[in-house]
Amino acid sequence: xxxxxxxxxxxxxxxxxxxxxxxxxxxxxxxxxxxxxxxxxxxxxxxxxxxxxxxxxxxxxxxxxxxxxxxxxxxxxxxxxxxxxxxxxxxxxxxxxxxxxxxxxxxxxxxxxxxxxxxxxxxxxxxxxxxxxxxxxxxxxxxxxxxxxxxxxxxxxxxxxxxxxxxxxxxxxxxxxxxxxxxxxxxxxxxxxxxxxxxxxxxxxxxx
Amino acid sequence: xxxxxxxxxxxxxxxxxxxxxxxxxxxxxxxxxxxxxxxxxxxxxxxxxxxxxxxxxxxxxxxxxxxxxxxxxxxxxxxxxxxxxxxxxxxxxxxxxxxxxxxxxxxxxxxxxxxxxxxxxxxxxxxxxxxxxxxxxxxxxxxxxxxxxxxxxxxxxxxxxxxxxxxxxxxxxxxxxxxxxxxxxxxxxxxxxxxxxxxxxxxxxxxxxxxxxxxxxxxxxxxxxxxxxxxxxxxxxxxxxxxxxxxxxxxxxxxxxxxxxxxxxxxxxxxxxxxxxxxxxxxxxxxxxxxxxxxxxxxxxxxxx
Numbered sequence: 234x235x236x237x238x239x240x241x242x243x244x245x246x247x248x249x250x251x252x253x254x255x256x257x258x259x260x261x262x263x264x265x266x267x268x269x270x271x272x273x274x275x276x277x278x279x280x281x282x283x284x285x286x287x288x289x290x291x292x293x294x295x296x297x298x299x300x301x302x303x304x305x306x307x308x309x310x311x312x313x314x315x316x317x318x319x320x321x322x323x324x325x326x327x328x329x330x331x332x333x334x335x336x337x338x339x340x341x342x343x344x345x346x347x348x349x350x351x352x353x354x355x356x357x358x359x360x361x362x363x364x365x366x367x368x369x370x371x372x373x374x375x376x377x378x379x380x381x382x383x384x385x386x387x388x389x390x391x392x393x394x395x396x397x398x399x400x401x402x403x404x405x406x407x408x409x410x411x412x413x414x415x416x417x418x419x420x421x422x423x424x425x426x427x428x429x430x431x432x433x434x435x436x437x438x439x440x441x
Numbered sequence: 442x443x444x445x446x447x448x449x450x451x452x453x454x455x456x457x458x459x460x461x462x463x464x465x466x467x468x469x470x471x472x473x474x475x476x477x478x479x480x481x482x483x484x485x486x487x488x489x490x491x492x493x494x495x496x497x498x499x500x501x502x503x504x505x506x507x508x509x510x511x512x513x514x515x516x517x518x519x520x521x522x523x524x525x526x527x528x529x530x531x532x533x534x535x536x537x538x539x540x541x542x543x544x545x546x547x548x549x550x551x552x553x554x555x556x557x558x559x560x561x562x563x564x565x566x567x568x569x570x571x572x573x574x575x576x577x578x579x580x581x582x583x584x585x586x587x588x589x590x591x592x593x594x595x596x597x598x599x600x601x602x603x604x605x606x607x608x609x610x611x612x613x614x615x616x617x618x619x620x621x622x623x624x625x626x627x628x629x630x631x632x633x634x635x636x637x638x639x640x641x642x643x644x645x646x647x648x649x650x651x652x653x654x655x656x657x658x659x660x661x662x663x664x665x666x667x668x669x670x671x672x673x674x675x676x677x678x679x680x681x682x683x684x685x686x687x688x689x690x691x692x693x694x695x696x697x698x699x700x701x702x703x704x705x706x707x708x709x710x711x712x713x714x715x716x717x718x719x720x721x722x723x724x725x726x727x728x729x730x731x732x733x734x735x736x737x738x739x740x741x742x743x744x745x746x
Contacts, residue, residue, distance in 0.1 A: 247589045247667045254665075273670040280691055281666030395688045417651070420664060 235263040241278075242270040242297060249274040250281045257287070257304060267300045275300065286399075286433075305433060330368035331398075332436040334360070335427075336376040339384075341440060350385050356440065357389035361396075368435055369399040370419075371427050376440075377406040382415040394418050403427065443494070443562055451490040451553075453560055461557045465490035467627075468504045468548020472584040472702055473601065476515045480522020481605040483547045486627065486703035488530050491553035492612035493625035493706055495561035498530045498553045503537025506546035519547050530607055559616060564641035566622035566709035570735040572646065573718060575611040575727050576603055576705025578631055578696060579659025581669045586662045596658045603656065604703045610725035611706045618710060618718040626704030630675045632683055632697045632743060635707060639735075639742045642709075646743045648697070648733035650689055655696065663692035663699075671700035682742040689745060697745065709735055 239256045241249035253267045267278050275291070275298040282289045286305035291298060340349025341356055360367055370393065372380050379386055380402045394400050400419025407413045407421060431437055443453035451465035467487040471479045484501070491498045503523060507516050516539075527534050532551070583600040586592050608625060615623060622642055624634045631653070639646045662668075675698040685694050710718050715731060722729040 246670060247585050247591075250666045251589050251591075271670075273668075273673050276673060277666035277668055279666070280664070280668070280695075284664045284666070284692065391688075421661060 237262050237265045239265055239267045242268055246273055250277050253278050264303045269298050331363055331365045332367055332438050333369045333430050334367050334438050335371045336440045337373045338441055339375045339378040354385050357386040361389050361392045366393055366396045366398050369430055371430055372402040374406050377402050377410055377412055380419055381412045451494050455557055461555050463491050463494050463496040463553035463555055466550040468546050470544055470546050476518035477522040478601055480519040481526050482703050484523040484526035484549055485605050485607050487549035487551055489608045489625045491551055492608040493623050495559050495616050496553035496555035498532035498551055500535045500552045501527045501532050501549045504548045505539040506542035508543055561620055561623045563622055563624040563638040566638055566642035566644055566735045568644055568735050568737045569712055570621050570709040571712055571715040571731050572733040573708040573729050574705055574732045575729045577654035577656045579656035580604055580702045581699040582659050582662045583656055585669045586667045592658055600656055608706050611727045614721040614725055615708045618714050620708045620710045622709040624707050626701045626707055628700045630698040630700050633675045636679055636742050643738055645736045645739040646733055647736055648745050650693055650745055652730055652732045654730045663696045668695050672698040684741040684744045686746045
C-alpha cells in the first residue's frame with residue numbers, strides 16, 4: 234500500500250502527530266493524507282512532517298484540513314508515477330538540495346591536530362560558498378565539539394544554519410563529552426534520525 | 442495598590458503603613474497521574490503569584506472539584522501534596538471548599554503579606570535592566586508529550602521537580618538585590634507574561650533565544666510538533682507585538698509561547714546588580730539565566746534575537 238489516509242478528526246493533541254508518525258514508519262507507505270479538524274493539529278502535523286524532512290501539501294475542504302505528506306525518500310516525480318498507475322521504470326531521483334555531510338571528528342584528516350583544525354575550518358568556509366548549501370550536517374563522536382562553544386567554525390556554521398541547513402548533533406556524544414549545556418545551535422539528535430539521513434536518498438559525504 | 446489595569450500577578454491592598462495584603466487564586470486540572478505530586482504542583486503554582494509580588498504567603502484555602510467515581514484517597518493525596526507545599530512556604534491551610542465535577546481540579550486561594558515599600562510589581566522595569574528567568578521553559582510541551590508517553594523517566598522527573606518547586610528562594614533573592622520588576626511565568630508563556638511586564642512598564646524587551654534555559658527533550662518534542670494548543674493561542678494573542686530574528690525556526694519561536702505550569706519568575710534587575718543576583722540565586726539552588734534586557738519603548742514590545 235503506497236498511500237494511506239490517517240483520519241484524526243475528533244482527536245486531541247498530540248494524537249494526530251503520533252498517528253501521522255506511526256503511519257510514516259510503515260515501510261511501504263509512500264504518501265499519507267492526515268485529516269484534522271483543528272488549526273493546532275494542522276500546525277503541529279505540518280511542523281512534525283517538515284522537520285522530519287518530508288514534504289507537506291495542504292488542502293482545506295468542508296472545514297477540515299487534508300495534509301498530504303510525501304516521504305522524504307520519495308521524489309515528487311515518483312509519486313506522480315504511482316498515482317497515474319503508469320508502468321514507468323522505477324527511477325531513483327536525487328532529491329533537491331545539497332549533499333549531507335556526516336562529520337565524526339573535529340580535526341580533518343589524520344596527522345597534526347593543528348593542521349586538522351585548519352583544514353576543518355577551510356572545509357566549512359567552502360561549504361558556506363556551496364550552492365545549493367548542504368541539506369544537513371550530522372555531527373557524531375568528536376564531531377560534536379564543532380557545534381559547541383569554542384568551536385573554530387562557529388561563524389561558518391551560523392551562516393549555514395541561517396541558510397536552512399539542518400544541523401544535528403548526536404545526543405549520546407554530547408552527553409559523553411559533557412557538552413550538552415554548550416551546544417550553540419541546531420538540534421540534538423539520535424541514531425535513529427541520523428540513520429534515516431544516512432540511508433536516505435541524499436548523497437552522503439563522510440568527514441572522518 | 443495593584444489592581445486589574447496592569448495585568449499583574451495578584452491584587453494588593455494596603456492595610457496600614459507597614460502591611461499590604463496580597464490576594465490571588467489559581468486552580469487547574471491534573472497534568473500527571475500521581476495525585477500527591479499534582480497537589481504539590483497546583484499549590485506551588487498558586488503560591489507563585491505571592492512570590493512574584495515579593496510577598497510572603499500567610500493563609501491558603503483549598504479549592505477542589507472532584508468526581509464521585511474516583512476513590513476518596515486520591516483526593517486525600519492531592520490535599521496532602523498541597524498542604525505540604527503550603528507548609529514549606531511557611532503558610533497555613535485554613536479551610537476550603539469542594540464541589541462535585543466530572544474532572545478533578547485543584548488549587549488554592551492564597552493570602553499573603555508584604556511591606557508596602559517591598560512590593561515588586563510588573564510595571565516598574567527600567568531601560569538598562571537585565572532579565573533573569575529562574576526556571577527552564579517547556580512544561581506545557583513536556584506535559585503534552587507525557588500524554589503520548591514519548592519521554593524518558595529522567596525527563597519526566599526533572600519536569601515534575603521543576604513544576605513542584607516553590608518560587609520562594611527566587612523571590613527572597615530578588616528582594617535582597619533590589620529587583621526592579623517581576624512577574625511569574627504561567628499560562629501565557631514566557632513571551633505572554635514578558636509582554637505584560639513590558640506593556641505595564643512602558644518599555645520594550647530584548648530576549649536572546651540561545652540564553653533561554655529549556656527542559657531536557659522540550660526542543661526535540663517541539664520539533665516533532667508536540668506543542669499544546671495554548672502555545673498557538675498565546676502566539677496569536679500577541680500577534681505582531683513580538684519580532685523574531687529570521688534565523689529562529691518555527692519550533693524555537695513556539696517554545697517561547699509554551700504555556701507553563703508553575704513556571705519560574707521573570708525578574709528585571711539593574712545591570713550593576715545582575716551578577717550578584719545570579720550568584721545569590723545559585724547559592725539558593727535556583728537554576729537561573731540572564732535571558733535579555735530592557736530597552737526604551739520601541740515599536741515592537743519584544744524582540745527575540
